[in-house]
Amino acid sequence: MLLDSHTARAWYRQMRLIRVFEERAAQEYAKGHIGGFCHLYIGQEAVAVGAFAALQPQDHIITHYREHGHAIARGMDINGVMAELFGKATGVTGGRGGSMHLVDKDLHFWGGHAIVGGHLPIATGIAFGLKQQGGDGVVLCIFGDGASNIGMFHESLNLAAVWKLPVIFLCENNRYGMGTAVARASAVTNIRDKAQAYNIPGTDVDGQDPEAVYETMQNAVSHARAGKGPVLVEAETYRFVGHSMGDPERYRTKEERKEWQDHGDPINRFRRSLEERAIVTAEEFAGMDAEVDQQVEAAARFAHESPFPAGETLHRHIYVESAGGQP
Amino acid sequence: MSVMTYREAVARGLREEMRRDKNVYILGEEVGVWGGAYAVTRGFLDEFGPERVRDTPIAEMAIAGCAIGSAMMGMKPVAELMTINFAILALDQIGNHAAKLHHMFNGQITCPIVVRTAAGWGQLAATHSQSLEVWFAHLPGLKVVMPGTPADACGLIKAAIRDPDPVVFIENSKLYNRKDEVPDAEYLLPIGKSDIKRRGRHITLVSWGRMIHETLDAAEQLKAEGVEAEVIDLRTLRPLDFEPVAASVRKTNRAVIVEEGWLSFGVGAELAARIQEECFDHLDAPVGRVAALEVPLPYSKPLEAMCIPGAPQIIAAAKKTLYRG
Ligand SMILES: Cc1ncc(C[n+]2csc(CCOP(=O)(O)OP(=O)(O)O)c2C)c(N)n1
Ligand SMILES: [Mg+2]
Numbered sequence: 001m002l003l004d005s006h007t008a009r010a011w012y013r014q015m016r017l018i019r020v021f022e023e024r025a026a027q028e029y030a031k032g033h034i035g036g037f038c039h040l041y042i043g044q045e046a047v048a049v050g051a052f053a054a055l056q057p058q059d060h061i062i063t064h065y066r067e068h069g070h071a072i073a074r075g076m077d078i079n080g081v082m083a084e085l086f087g088k089a090t091g092v093t094g095g096r097g098g099s100m101h102l103v104d105k106d107l108h109f110w111g112g113h114a115i116v117g118g119h120l121p122i123a124t125g126i127a128f129g130l131k132q133q134g135g136d137g138v139v140l141c142i143f144g145d146g147a148s149n150i151g152m153f154h155e156s157l158n159l160a161a162v163w164k165l166p167v168i169f170l171c172e173n174n175r176y177g178m179g180t181a182v183a184r185a186s187a188v189t190n191i192r193d194k195a196q197a198y199n200i201p202g203t204d205v206d207g208q209d210p211e212a213v214y215e216t217m218q219n220a221v222s223h224a225r226a227g228k229g230p231v232l233v234e235a236e237t238y239r240f241v242g243h244s245m246g247d248p249e250r251y252r253t254k255e256e257r258k259e260w261q262d263h264g265d266p267i268n269r270f271r272r273s274l275e276e277r278a279i280v281t282a283e284e285f286a287g288m289d290a291e292v293d294q295q296v297e298a299a300a301r302f303a304h305e306s307p308f309p310a311g312e313t314l315h316r317h318i319y320v321e322s323a324g325g326q327p
Numbered sequence: 328m329s330v331m332t333y334r335e336a337v338a339r340g341l342r343e344e345m346r347r348d349k350n351v352y353i354l355g356e357e358v359g360v361w362g363g364a365y366a367v368t369r370g371f372l373d374e375f376g377p378e379r380v381r382d383t384p385i386a387e388m389a390i391a392g393c394a395i396g397s398a399m400m401g402m403k404p405v406a407e408l409m410t411i412n413f414a415i416l417a418l419d420q421i422g423n424h425a426a427k428l429h430h431m432f433n434g435q436i437t438c439p440i441v442v443r444t445a446a447g448w449g450q451l452a453a454t455h456s457q458s459l460e461v462w463f464a465h466l467p468g469l470k471v472v473m474p475g476t477p478a479d480a481c482g483l484i485k486a487a488i489r490d491p492d493p494v495v496f497i498e499n500s501k502l503y504n505r506k507d508e509v510p511d512a513e514y515l516l517p518i519g520k521s522d523i524k525r526r527g528r529h530i531t532l533v534s535w536g537r538m539i540h541e542t543l544d545a546a547e548q549l550k551a552e553g554v555e556a557e558v559i560d561l562r563t564l565r566p567l568d569f570e571p572v573a574a575s576v577r578k579t580n581r582a583v584i585v586e587e588g589w590l591s592f593g594v595g596a597e598l599a600a601r602i603q604e605e606c607f608d609h610l611d612a613p614v615g616r617v618a619a620l621e622v623p624l625p626y627s628k629p630l631e632a633m634c635i636p637g638a639p640q641i642i643a644a645a646k647k648t649l650y651r652g
Binding site for chain 1: 356357360361362364382383384385386387388389412413416449450451452453454455620621622623625626627628629630633634
């Protein structure tokens with residue numbers, strides 16, 4: 001792929017931003033500033049960055065709970081995301097949703113969702129809405145390998161195929177659903193092959209390579225945008241950290257993880273490739289690294305300094321307020 | 328007596344029953360290699376092997392259905408549905424099938440499954456923080472057990488496994504590390520028996536599950552103010568053992584019901600109705616109810632803390648019912 005220097009820098013910077021953001025989130029979690037479940041995306045950054053680069057502003061996204069990287073790749077304000085992790089009033093849901101439920105309707109980012117598979121049927125509805133209303137937008141629906149075994153996956157792909165809905169089902173196959181390796185839970189170990197059951201295209205891509213993800217996603221998006229119906233894309237990737245915080249990781253060996261970290265780190269790989277191709281210089285990398293560090297530092301400061309939501313806000317938005325706001 | 332955690336007590340009951348009866352097996356997400364999302368079945372895979380400790384795909388419907396079908400064939404499945412929020416994905420199998428088979432097929436089929444699941448909360452946000460026992464307790468044909476102490480958990484999980492009917496066994500993620508005494512000898516408790524956890528004569532406090540501890544704390548604090556509260560732990564929601572509640576209210580003439588779930592249409596609503604039906608002439612005050620605020624639970628810590636009642640709210644409700652300032 002011919003990558004111009006401007007795009008290359010933007011992608012590198014975004015991958016680094018996701019990584020540094022999450023490393024900081026892990027530190028803040030350890031200090032007790034973040035609570036509950038916090039599912040990190042470390043190791044999978046190239047999937048988000050490559051995939052979101054293939055989207056347009058009129059496109060829509062719905063995703064699962066491992067979504068910090070997706071939110072950042074779509075351009076969600078990282079101050080608001082960090083503040084959300086802290087449960088602060090300035091967070092993207094005012095502290096209601098936390099790490100697993102980032103949202104920004106203006107960006108057409110329809111939420112992280114934490115019931116495994118629960119958002120796939122909703123993705124078909126967003127796509128149906130787009131199609132009925134005649135726009136040329138498409139929906140990107142992201143989930144994990146484990147989610148491809150739940151009934152909602154199958155119901156959604158079938159419905160989307162029968163109705164030729166403009167949705168790209170992007171499965172991030174990071175090899176495990178919690179501690180269950182793909183082959184222990186799925187009769188079909190190439191998730192993309194599940195597309196055959198619904199007579200739609202299924203492709204796989206190296207999820208550690210943002211350029212490959214971008215190209216594959218470009219094709220998938222064109223297919224959906226052209227009215228040809230849904231596509232299933234499987235990005236092969238790996239989670240470098242535990243499922244959530246405090247995972248004893250009894251289900252894999254340290255060697256396996258180290259192998260991926262040493263040879264499959266998407267950020268190191270991309271950087272090396274850009275250096276070899278002389279697309280980005282060492283000074284440019286250093287400049288971007290420093291900027292990202294400052295940006296994350298500022299986000300953490302913003303989150304720390306923000307107030308917690310006021311108690312009265314608890315009762316808002318249970319019902320639509322223009323309709324009275326009461327049951 | 329030995330002191331053990333609630334987690335260890337459930338595990339002990341499960342282990343004893345698996346050793347006793349080869350037909351008992353466990354299935355669910357992460358029950359084997361991981362050892363259970365809340366570490367209840369840690370070590371079970373090593374002891375009982377992968378045939379009897381079965382990691383499943385993420386497929387709550389299939390987990391419950393497989394339990395039901397194998398139970399029809401004479402097995403004794405213990406299906407773990409990681410949390411009660413995910414258990415409702417299996418509500419069709421549990422509610423439309425397990426709860427119906429025996430009666431609808433005129434007694435020809437039995438369905439002796441146990442569904443273990445955990446309620447609880449702790450900055451997990453709206454979809455992961457629910458107390459949904461009433462969803463199950465509403466259904467005739469199911470038994471619903473909700474133990475609050477290690478001894479009750481040990482005795483009741485064993486009873487649930489031996490029970491010939493489908494039992495939903497609801498644990499609580501906030502109880503797993505709680506320690507208390509459990510008898511050393513084999514310990515079985517009957518399903519459908521409530522337990523008087525504290526004797527008193529001024530007011531009856533009724534609760535179940537984790538809230539029994541908040542209620543006992545409240546009762547202890549009330550004692551300092553001269554109020555002797557009787558605390559009844561229902562332990563089983565269906566079949567409901569109401570008589571001890573009625574007997575207590577006839578003695579104290581006052582009742583407060585304490586629950587972790589939402590107020591409207593909850594277990595407390597059923598209890599309050601039963602109390603007025605059966606103890607109307609004995610009541611000196613309206614039945615009090617303490618329950619969660621009627622909002623989806625938020626992630627943010629200070630907001631979440633406003634939602635779930637504890638001892639202070641129980642004390643306030645008790646005083647109101649006693650007409651004390
Ligand atoms: C319906 C449901 N069942 C179980 C869970 C608990 N759970 C949360 S994440 C997860 C694993 C999902 O794995 P995968 O889809 O591969 O996504 P990954 O976490 O690897 O990104 C499980 C079992 C849940 N949230 N929802
Ligand atoms: Mg996975």
